[in-house]
Amino acid sequence: MECRVLSIQSHVVRGYVGNKSASFPLQVLGFEVDSINSVQFSNHTGYSHWKGQVLTADELHVLYEGIKLNNVHHYDYVLTGYTRDTSFLEMVVDIVQELKRANPNLVYVCDPVLGDHGSMYVPQNLYPVYKNKVVPVADIITPNQFEAELLTGKNISTEKDAVEVMDLLHAMGPDTVVITSSDLPSRLGDRFLVSLGSQRHVRPDGSRTTQRVRIEVPKVDAVFVGTGDLFAAMLLAWTHHYPNDLKTACEKTFSVMHHVIQRTISYAHELAGPGRRPSPPQLELRMVQSKADIEDPAIVTEATVIS
Amino acid sequence: MECRVLSIQSHVVRGYVGNKSATFPLQVLGFEVDSINSVQFSNHTGYAHWKGQVLTAEELNVLYEGIRLNKVNHYDYILTGYSRDTSFLEMVVDIIQELKKANPSLVYVCDPVMGDHGAMYVPEFLLPVYKDKVVPLADILTPNQFEAELLTGRKIKSEKDAIEVMDLLHDMGPETVVLTSTELPSKRGDQFLVALGSQKLRKPDGINTNQKICMDIPKVDAVFVGTGDLFAAMLLAWTHQYPKDLKAACEKTVSVMHHVIKRTITYANEMAGPGKRPSPAQLELRMVQSKADIESPAIVVEASVIQTS
Numbered sequence A: 001m002e003c004r005v006l007s008i009q010s011h012v013v014r015g016y017v018g019n020k021s022a023s024f025p026l027q028v029l030g031f032e033v034d035s036i037n038s039v040q041f042s043n044h045t046g047y048s049h050w051k052g053q054v055l056t057a058d059e060l061h062v063l064y065e066g067i068k069l070n071n072v073h074h075y076d077y078v079l080t081g082y083t084r085d086t087s088f089l090e091m092v093v094d095i096v097q098e099l100k101r102a103n104p105n106l107v108y109v110c111d112p113v114l115g116d117h118g119s120m121y122v123p124q125n126l127y128p129v130y131k132n133k134v135v136p137v138a139d140i141i142t143p144n145q146f147e148a149e150l151l152t153g154k155n156i157s158t159e160k161d162a163v164e165v166m167d168l169l170h171a172m173g174p175d176t177v178v179i180t181s182s183d184l185p186s187r188l189g190d191r192f193l194v195s196l197g198s199q200r201h202v203r204p205d206g207s208r209t210t211q212r213v214r215i216e217v218p219k220v221d222a223v224f225v226g227t228g229d230l231f232a233a234m235l236l237a238w239t240h241h242y243p244n245d246l247k248t249a250c251e252k253t254f255s256v257m258h259h260v261i262q263r264t265i266s267y268a269h270e271l272a273g274p275g276r277r278p279s280p281p282q283l284e285l286r287m288v289q290s291k292a293d294i295e296d297p298a299i300v301t302e303a304t305v306i307s
Numbered sequence B: 001m002e003c004r005v006l007s008i009q010s011h012v013v014r015g016y017v018g019n020k021s022a023t024f025p026l027q028v029l030g031f032e033v034d035s036i037n038s039v040q041f042s043n044h045t046g047y048a049h050w051k052g053q054v055l056t057a058e059e060l061n062v063l064y065e066g067i068r069l070n071k072v073n074h075y076d077y078i079l080t081g082y083s084r085d086t087s088f089l090e091m092v093v094d095i096i097q098e099l100k101k102a103n104p105s106l107v108y109v110c111d112p113v114m115g116d117h118g119a120m121y122v123p124e125f126l127l128p129v130y131k132d133k134v135v136p137l138a139d140i141l142t143p144n145q146f147e148a149e150l151l152t153g154r155k156i157k158s159e160k161d162a163i164e165v166m167d168l169l170h171d172m173g174p175e176t177v178v179l180t181s182t183e184l185p186s187k188r189g190d191q192f193l194v195a196l197g198s199q200k201l202r203k204p205d206g207i208n209t210n211q212k213i214c215m216d217i218p219k220v221d222a223v224f225v226g227t228g229d230l231f232a233a234m235l236l237a238w239t240h241q242y243p244k245d246l247k248a249a250c251e252k253t254v255s256v257m258h259h260v261i262k263r264t265i266t267y268a269n270e271m272a273g274p275g276k277r278p279s280p281a282q283l284e285l286r287m288v289q290s291k292a293d294i295e296s297p298a299i300v301v302e303a304s305v306i307q308t309s
Helices: A016-030 A057-069 A086-102 A126-137 A145-152 A159-172 A227-243 A246-272 A288-295 B018-028 B059-069 B086-102 B126-137 B145-152 B158-174 B225-242 B247-272 B288-295
Strands: A004-012 A032-042 A052-054 A079-082 A105-111 A176-182 A193-201 A208-218 A303-306 B004-012 B032-041 B052-054 B077-080 B108-112 B176-182 B193-202 B208-218 B304-308
Touching: A004 A086, A004 B032, A016 A288, A016 B288, A032 B032, A032 B059, A032 B304, A057 A086, A057 B032, A057 B052, A057 B158, A057 B225, A079 A086, A086 A126, A105 A227, A105 B086, A126 A145, A126 A159, A126 B193, A145 B059, A159 A176, A159 A193, A159 A208, A159 B032, A193 A227, A193 A246, A193 B052, A208 A246, A208 B077, A208 B086, A227 A246, A246 A288, A246 A303, A246 B145, A246 B208, A288 B018, A303 B247, B004 B018, B004 B059, B004 B086, B018 B032, B018 B225, B018 B288, B032 B059, B077 B086, B077 B225, B108 B126, B108 B225, B126 B145, B126 B158, B145 B158, B145 B176, B158 B193, B158 B208, B158 B304, B176 B225, B176 B247, B193 B247, B208 B247, B225 B247, B247 B288, B247 B304
Parallel strands: A004 A032, A004 A079, A079 A105, B004 B032, B004 B077, B077 B108
Antiparallel strands: A032 A052, A176 A193, A193 A208, A208 A303, B032 B052, B176 B193, B193 B208, B208 B304
16 A cells, blocks of 8 residues: 655654654554654643644745655645644645645545634634635544534534534535534433544536444543544544445544553553542553554444434 | 653654654554654755754753653653764753663663764764763664774774674673674675674673674665664664573564565665666655564574674
């Protein structure tokens, strides 16, 4: 498999977020991963302390220039995630547009990280950039419910709402949308959350079809960091292998997440000791230990095709 | 296996040198790798063009501070390679000293990158820093012949010279020394180069033993970048697995190198086309494609024990 991904995300010295979360699993699955580190921090910002440096939009451009001057700016995928800087994000858009000119088949996988549980955790001025510039060039997006509502201006209270929101997101650009988590009630009870996916295809005869899926995902009683980054990377991998079968791609992706999270939470509790809440260092994803699950995830979450 | 490595090396967006070369193989072998990127460049400097940014000694210190403030400055190994900046290298030394105080069993694997084939390709004033500050802290050292000669002030013209130089390097600090390549003639002919290794071990009864080994490594007709970084990382992994058996550790390490290089050269020649010399971009190591060889390298090079005491 000759497949090259350009991933523009954070780097942390210790732990698994951003490029640290995305690169190893993609490489384990045989993807060539070129990575531009948008920041270099000691660790993610959920620890008591964090220190490091950020890349400016200009420095990003300089790195891209190097790639371009060597004529190696040919990518099959671009992957982006958490950003705090509008000028950086705008430079990313310029780069994606140029890469799409170089390879019209390029697939841009975008996690439009804006916030969760009703509030934004990036500067507000990123919102119009995502809405007007980033999402229109994205091919696959992985918003959570809050981000999907923000981008479309529509609230999700029912599955029907979610389907409409995903259709609105399709109309903005991406053919594949996965709402990674929602507050919708699961048919399996309150130990589960609901995720939804939607993929638009154009048939050979030119007509359009949409496959929509619903996944019941076991809840975990812990706050993880880096899981969204792992999710987007694994969705990239599994939609690459199943480009016309969102159901299977989602089953694989959500299953990998489950295995990594389970392994992580077991280990974290072991380290913390009985009755103690694990700390952020203890909750770092057990990424290298999950290599076999990443390579070949046993399916533990089933997706149901809806409407 | 709970083993955490701190690797302080370059990052390139594209390709496999520095941390890009070391991290994936170590992770594949189950090591936790924390990585501080000393630079971020678009690609290595053997391409027609390269662009990017360097980390200053101060910025390195800031990153380490973050790790320290969170009390997660506990490592089993440190790995360093190519550096161009004396103040950066000196900051690395300070960090290692502190990490060794936090964990006295820490093993520092150091590739003392200074040059090759008779010429330095880093600034000259790095030599005294390596000689006086870095090498004394190192536990495992992977110099080539030129670097070994520079550090000891002795030339290597025979196997006997190589043995003496490795012993001089032991005296400077590291208990494990691997001369990754030399110009010594191989008994297998001129399609092979000679590498040597030496390991001093302290037995429980307090007696020192020393194992020296020699390997004939098939030469490859191409210039690779990043292979030294891969070598040091894999030597870390295989000496971890075989801490008292340098012969086994070197056989694994050199064999991994062989598989990766073979796969790379085949692919590069395919990409370049018949009769054309592959470009630097085409010669990038086929790292992700070599995962199975990294996990479990078939032994293709045998090391001979040339001296034990």
